[in-house]
Amino acid sequence: MRCNYGFSLPRSDPLRFSFLPSIRPDPLLIPSSVSFRVGPGRTIKLVKSTLNDTLSFTSEKPSSFYDLLGIPETGSLIEIKQAYRQMARKYHPDVSPPGRTEEYAQQFIRVQEAYETLSDPGKRALYDLDMAKGLHLAFSARRRSEFDQQMEQKCEWKGRWESQLSELNRRSMYKDSTENMSWGARMRRQRNESS
């Protein structure tokens, strides 16, 4: 399903555009930890979960869902699922090291969001388009991306009219039974009899 939403530039999150990645690094060359300059004096480190158990980050802005899950952009659904499962197991609040529950919980939420977007092919396609335009959507539970909301609404609409259509179909089957005395029903009956 293709939901064509208005591609206006989302309201800017000032921090979001202050760091670099409009050039996506080649996934194969990503070292086990990558750090980005975010602004004066702040760096973030993004670490592939498979290689390193310790985690430290001072800011909350990894560059994309793909990087968060540690998969290449062309990753298949299976890869996404695997990566998600790994990260979820790692960052689930129940198994987090003591004292860092909150960080882990936030990371877990982000991982969840990433999985949600990337596992749905439609959402993933839109996300990819956004990335191509250089908009890297930071994800925080607070700022539900606008397109996500619109997508949800459109999907809801689709569900609704599909059920309306099936209802109409059902009704139209017995609409012209002889009890229906409306002009249109009478004409339809006449026409059906003569044809």
Next chain:
Amino acid sequence: MAAPGLAIRVNYPTLQYLTAQKFNYGGRKLFFVKASAGSTEAEEANIIVRKEKYGWQPDFSGGMRPTPILDTINYPVHMKNLSVKELEKLAAELRAEIVHTVSKTGGHLSSSLGVVELTVALHQVFSAPEDKIIWDVGHQAYGHKILTGRRSKMHTIRKTSGLAGFPKREESVYDAFGAGHSSTSISAGLGMAVARDLLGKDNSVVSVIGDGAMTAGQAYEALNNAGFLDTNLIVVLNDNRQVSLPTATLDGPATPVGALSRALSKLQASPKFRQLREAAKQGITKQIGPQAHEVAAKFDEYARGMISSSGSTFFEELGLYYIGPVDGHNIDDLVTIFQKVKTMPAPGPVLIHIITEKGKGYPPAEAAADRMHGVVKFDPKTGKQMKAKTPTLMYTQYFAESLIKEAEADNRIVAIHAAMGGGTGLNYFQKRFPERCFDVGIAEQHAVTFAAGLATEGLKPFCAIYSSFLQRGYDQVVHDVDLQKLPVRFAMDRAGLVGADGPTHCGAFDVAYMACLPNMIVMAPSDEAELMHMVATAAAIDDRPSCFRFPRGNGVGAVLPPDYKGTPLEIGKGRILREGNRVAILGFGSVVQQCLGAAEMLKSHNILPTIADARFCKPLDADLIRRLAKEHEILITVEEGSIGGFGSHISHFLTLHGILDGPLKLRSMVLPDRYIDQGAPQDQIEEAGLSSRHICATVLSLLGTPKEVVNFV
């Protein structure tokens, strides 16, 4: 995915333009059936060709893109085998075509852009012209015209002898019903559906109507009847939340007027009820068993009312089956729905509520406050319109200014319009007096009686409604205003010929239908200063209804009264502009300017006509007319209106007073007894025979010098 470095036009599927073929320069090989004479067309033709030779760019700068799929479509039947992906590409190409066409000709832009997907889906599923597709108002039908064999003539749209700006039955068999005024499509569609049933045919009938047009009563009259008759009819409600025109006030986008818009928007945002309904239904049917189906149907009916949003039952109560809301820019969805409804045996009347965005796909239009509804030529890359600088403002603006001045002096003055804040100039009034300006939606009948109600309480209502739109509220003018002698003032803009909009918007009849009313005072200004005085006069007339008519166009450069404040004229008194002899030319309204032009031309023939401006058609200036009749051999009356107006009143007066028994020669120049097609204003005046040289020719023919007449004709 997108390649880096390519300028991506976000609303277009990006892939196909990476693989654009260069060989196909579009169906423009046979350029330019030159419909209008004049060198500008030729120049434009050359520019287009040159640009195309220099290559393509994938966005609106640098000229037209290639349109491979659109080039294969001459008629809707060529669309039948396209897949959904190809339809989407076609929609993108169609959008580009519309933008480029309108950028060169001017016209209505964003309405057509908003319904591109709808147009494509309709023509894909339905088989015009057997299946009837009726566009309400019709200014959104540019895409429809392109797809139905008129692409090559689109550069002539709204021009003299070119395509009409609205659907027109005489133009093409694919235009099922002529449009221009709004809210007629459901009525017409119902008529076609009933005729189909009586004749035993089985085509489909689809009426497309917008949410603005839904504010008019006729739409409900039609829905009511459709629900009752229960005939198969599809109504597509195109909801883009733009009710008034030009969909913006001076400060930004206008919020839709009326409670109906609120109801429609609630429909879009209702809570998730479907699962609840389905679950409940399943639960019930399990328990009830064999009679499940009727019970489920009943339950469904109640459930829809109880749990679903409050709007859909509105249409359901009228008897139409409601489907929606549907994303109006998703071709797949639209095609699915239309296909399903088309193949159902007996759907009855169905209303499909689609949500679109006006101006979709063209960023300057989406960003503009008025969405670029009606535009003159513009630059496709930026959307900037090339508005010519004129030394004088439009009559509409002078009207608005003087009304504001009057309202500042008198706080009982209020203004009413019918969804035309921009066109009538009342957006300025709205800005200045937000509490005293009323936009009633597309409801002229209501506007008139509403004004009458205001007048009964001592307020001074000014009803600013276009001359041709006031036709809709005529009974209210007669019965509610004139019969009761209520002092409602009618400001009839767009009187006379209106240029590119054509006969649907032409205000030819207002003098006739207003001046025959017993209590009405009918005035017409000959220039913008007179207009201001007439606004003041109308404000002063407090014991009976009054009206004044003024044309589309710019002022002539008259000296304006100080501070834009007019002074009331003496009622029933005209004025003489030029003194002369033998010939008197009595004009009514802005056509007096043509009379002055004729006087100039006649000077070279040593003829000095007297030029008079009647100002009032009702009551007539008896002294002036008597004097003109006595002192001249020839009296010519000129008006830009149909027969039965000013000229008729003059001749009636003269016969009543026995003046026509004498030696006077009387001629009335009126609009001819036929509809004048759209075109440039000067062309239309020529076609109508009311230009300066026609007046000249009339004078000369009466003076008995036929040889000289030939020079002017």
